[in-house]
Amino acid sequence: xxxxxxxxxxxxxxxxxxxxxxxxxxxxxxxxxxxxxxxxxxxxxxxxxxxxxxxxxxxxxxxxxxxxxxxxxxxxxxxxxxxxxxxxxxxxxxxxxxxxxxxxxxxxxxxxxxxxxxxxxxxxxxxxxxxxxxxxxxxxxxxxxxxxxxxxxxxxxxxxxxxxxxxxxxxxxxxxxxxxxxxxxxxxxxxxxxxxxxxxxxxxxxxxxxxxxxxxxxxxxxxxxxxxxxxxxxxxxxxxxxxxxxxxxxxxxxxxxxxxxxxxxxxxxxxxxxxxxxxxxxxxxxxxxxxxxxxxxxxxxxxxxxxxxxxxxxxxxxxxxxxxxxxxxxxxxxxxxxxxxxxxxxx
Amino acid sequence: xxxxxxxxxxxxxxxxxxxxxxxxxxxxxxxxxxxxxxxxxxxxxxxxxxxxxxxxxxxxxxxxxxxxxxxxxxxxxxxxxxxxxxxxxxxxxxxxxxxxxxxxxxxxxxxxxxxxxxxxxxxxxxxxxxxxxxxxxxxxxxxxxxxxxxxxxxxxxxxxxxxxxxxxxxxxxxxxxxxxxxxxxxxxxxxxxxxxxxxxxx
Numbered sequence: 001x002x003x004x005x006x007x008x009x010x011x012x013x014x015x016x017x018x019x020x021x022x023x024x025x026x027x028x029x030x031x032x033x034x035x036x037x038x039x040x041x042x043x044x045x046x047x048x049x050x051x052x053x054x055x056x057x058x059x060x061x062x063x064x065x066x067x068x069x070x071x072x073x074x075x076x077x078x079x080x081x082x083x084x085x086x087x088x089x090x091x092x093x094x095x096x097x098x099x100x101x102x103x104x105x106x107x108x109x110x111x112x113x114x115x116x117x118x119x120x121x122x123x124x125x126x127x128x129x130x131x132x133x134x135x136x137x138x139x140x141x142x143x144x145x146x147x148x149x150x151x152x153x154x155x156x157x158x159x160x161x162x163x164x165x166x167x168x169x170x171x172x173x174x175x176x177x178x179x180x181x182x183x184x185x186x187x188x189x190x191x192x193x194x195x196x197x198x199x200x201x202x203x204x205x206x207x208x209x210x211x212x213x214x215x216x217x218x219x220x221x222x223x224x225x226x227x228x229x230x231x232x233x234x235x236x237x238x239x240x241x242x243x244x245x246x247x248x249x250x251x252x253x254x255x256x257x258x259x260x261x262x263x264x265x266x267x268x269x270x271x272x273x274x275x276x277x278x279x280x281x282x283x284x285x286x287x288x289x290x291x292x293x294x295x296x297x298x299x300x301x302x303x304x305x306x307x308x309x310x311x312x313x314x315x316x317x318x319x320x321x322x323x324x325x326x327x328x329x330x331x332x333x334x335x336x337x338x339x340x341x342x343x344x345x346x347x
Numbered sequence: 348x349x350x351x352x353x354x355x356x357x358x359x360x361x362x363x364x365x366x367x368x369x370x371x372x373x374x375x376x377x378x379x380x381x382x383x384x385x386x387x388x389x390x391x392x393x394x395x396x397x398x399x400x401x402x403x404x405x406x407x408x409x410x411x412x413x414x415x416x417x418x419x420x421x422x423x424x425x426x427x428x429x430x431x432x433x434x435x436x437x438x439x440x441x442x443x444x445x446x447x448x449x450x451x452x453x454x455x456x457x458x459x460x461x462x463x464x465x466x467x468x469x470x471x472x473x474x475x476x477x478x479x480x481x482x483x484x485x486x487x488x489x490x491x492x493x494x495x496x497x498x499x500x501x502x503x504x505x506x507x508x509x510x511x512x513x514x515x516x517x518x519x520x521x522x523x524x525x526x527x528x529x530x531x532x533x534x535x536x537x538x539x540x541x542x543x544x545x546x547x548x549x
Contacts, residue, residue, distance in 0.1 A: 012349065087379070118477045122402035129410025133382070136414070140375060140421050148421075155418045159411055179479060314522070 095134030
């Protein structure tokens with residue numbers, strides 16, 4: 001497509017137009033997906049609590065998210081008089097932007113990736129570490145005590161879990177030999193017997209569990225949603241926000257959750273590859289396998305949110321620093337030792 | 348043309364946000380400007396083709412160091428009048444420091460212009476190799492001991508910081524998770540079936 005645009009609009013302009021269209025082709029369906037996944041989240045949560053969930057707007061309540069979106073769009077944006085005006089407005093925009101730009105390197109199918117860069121995994125790690133700034137800035141700029149507590153909690157929580165996520169990613173990189181996400185997926189084909197995916201490898205399966213739990217902590221989802229614990233902090237960093245500025249936090253949060261589910265699928269469960277390396281399964285387009293995997297992990301996220309009680313803050317820190325960090329460091333040693341023994345034959 | 352445009356964009360933002368870091372009155376704003384400077388410096392590294400260092404800059408400085416910075420600065424209660432009162436006393440020392448740094452900058456540029464200290468520099472990485480691989484190859488073969496020595500220094504610094512700040516407090520009762528998990532119902536609860544009038548002695 002880029003070449004076609006460049007053939008009639010010139011090299012630079014053609015490249016710009018093609019990239020712009022590709023960006024919109026990712027961002028707009030992503031917004032739709034976020035709206036639908038909020039609906040799915042509420043339905044799953046309701047089903048587990050033996051309730052009906054949204055069922056009034058549209059067939060089966062399918063249009064509920066759009067009704068909510070319209071509602072917050074029409075509301076008034078209230079900026080507290082004591083707030084730091086500029087930063088107060090930048091914070092939700094930052095959260096939302098960071099949730100979107102991570103998708104630039106995610107491969108949706110064979111050759112279906114916007115930016116096939118060779119440090120794709122590091123880019124995702126960098127982007128996910130930026131997510132905390134939206135929360136910190138929001139909490140500080142609100143100039144109110146509950147958002148401020150929430151910002152402090154978010155800062156410590158996200159830094160803690162990033163460390164073990166980094167080590168988990170190193171074990172995957174050791175197996176895949178590349179930081180390129182398409183390369184990581186390609187390395188998972190036929191990984192164990194006829195199964196596609198590092199997660200089927202007994203050495204890497206524990207890492208995939210740690211990754212999923214850390215992803216919940218990174219995105220501040222239940223049971224790690226201490227940043228917006230309503231019993232202690234009203235609504236956490238979102239307390240002073242209203243209207244679209246609140247909606248941007250909301251969309252950004254779900255965009256991040258989807259990105260983390262996608263990362264779990266890409267790193268451990270073969271991304272767009274079918275789970276079994278069997279020719280008829282490849283007739284299904286890769287993008288459908290990828291979406292199916294994202295949805296399965298999202299279901300796990302909702303399931304955990306509906307069933308697991310919230311962690312206490314010291315338990316959260318204990319889990320991150322005293323259990324996940326030593327275990328993942330140990331596992332980096334185990335995996336690299338195993339690869340030295342089997343793949344490189346050196347001892 | 349796009350590369351030049353990107354370079355000037357990033358460079359101007361780096362310098363402007365660097366100036367704002369010093370000029371802003373609110374320390375939290377200062378840290379946020381500093382973060383913007385880090386981020387755009389990462390952009391400059393990307394235009395240089397050093398994508399690994401760019402990503403490390405964002406992950407380490409923006410993602411971890413600056414978060415902790417912000418964490419501390421947000422909680423500080425800073426009295427600006429008191430800060431400004433020190434200015435008259437300290438400015439001669441500050442001028443000496445600034446002049447020293449300026450001289451160092453000047454000598455660095457001059458030394459770089461006049462050629463390297465060693466006649467033959469280490470070979471550049473082959474073009475086709477991604478720079479993570481190139482860096483890894485150099486760090487883990489040629490500079491292995493220096494690299495591991497740097498790691499050891501960091502480890503010692505970390506342990507030192509923990510030893511200096513850690514204090515054992517007698518008045519806290521931390522949670523003992525394994526003891527809680529070992530505890531069974533029969534350790535905690537006893538079912539009694541007292542006869543009438545025998546349960547409680549009043």
